[in-house]
Amino acid sequence: MASPDINLNRLAVFVALVRAGSFTAAAERLGTTKAMVSQHIAKLEDELGVTLLVRSTRRMSLTDAGERFHEDCARVLADAEAAVTRLGECRDSPTGTLRVAAAGDHGPAIVAPVLAEYAALHPQVSVELVVSDEIVDVIAERFDLSIRIGWLRDSSLRAAKLSSFRQCLVASPAYLARRGKPSVPDELAAHDWISLSVLSSPTRWTFADEAGTEHTVRTRPVASANSTLATHAFVVAGLGMSVLPDYVVHADIATGRLASLLDGYRLPDGGVYAVYPGKQTSVKVRAFIDLLKERMAR
Known part of the structure; x- marks a missing residue:
């Protein structure tokens, strides 16, 4: 048997009615009319196919089915209110x-x-x-x-x-002792390069001099890696030179483990x-x- 299609707002009206004790008091709490409360309860009973309330001119009372249904409805509404409260806490503080x-x-x-x-x-x-x-x-x-x-x-x-x-062009002292130190960007084409393969253009670099003039050079990789740290390891080992972020090579340059090159030129900041x-x-x-x-x- 298919479940009835229930308007869940009527559950709240039903619980409010039971708590208030009368249609008049429930209407005042809900900010509506006594007739509207009565209409919601009548439709709810019709949708459920069950009598929830026995009404007389002076009082109302719950049927056995109504008492059980009220307990379930009160629990559902309490859970809904708790869910809204938790959502508000998620909105107002990290969770x-x-x-x-x-x-x-x-x-x-x-x-x-x-x-x-x-x-x-x-x-x-x-x-x-x-x-x-x-x-x-x-x-x-x-x-x-x-x-x-x-x-x-x-x-x-x-x-x-x-x-x-900053992007820093660096090489190890051992590499520079073996291959020499470049003085202008064009000389990089003749040097051994370590390529970072995840870059969109790992072998093409554009430097700007102090006057703002751009100098583009295409490098010749002797090795490549798919991570910055692996590229850094190749450079420290003296295999070639490369461009690495300043936060990766700052300590190396300070201790002389790597040398900063072409300091009169600058690459675009990342x-x-x-x-x-x-x-x-x-x-x-x-x-x-x-x-x-x-x-x-x-």
Whole structure:
């Protein structure tokens, strides 16, 4: 037997009537008329095919079926009210799971420490970091956001810029002792290059001099890697030179492990972005973006 098609608003009217004790009192509580309350109850009984109330000129009483139905309805409405309350809490404070995607060069070093701080600030949120140098499908793989480095492709996703970084041309002292140090961008074509294959144009680079004049050069790879950290390892080992983000090579340059090259020229700065789906940012995502932006600004 198919379940009856019930107007759920009438359940609320029924519960209000039982609690109020009379049609007149229920109408006052609901802000409607006594006739409208009576009409809702009559239609509810008709939809159910069961008599819920016995009415007389002076009083009303519940039938056995009405008593059992009232208990169930009261529980359903209480659950609905609790669900609305929980939804409001989700809207007003971070809750649930925050699932973040990031690349191998900055995920462990930059994103993970901020995620740890975020989890301490919001213990009602569990955090998950997925590290991959491939661009993830945020929607299909159910990520709350992805931290992306470089230049964004056209997308329907929303993006918030967190920071910028410099691109640094670097090589190891051992490599420079063996192959010499370039003085202008054109000389890079004759050098051994380590190519980062995930870039849209891993062998073509455009430098700008102090006057703003651009110098484009095509490099000759002797090796390639699909991650920034693997490219960095090749460069440190002296296999060739490459362009790497400043946050990856800053300590190496400071200690002399790597040398910065062509300091009179500059490559375009890259961006660090939080990319996320949806027209409205959830409070848990917004709180993490704000914290990450603050920490990266330091």
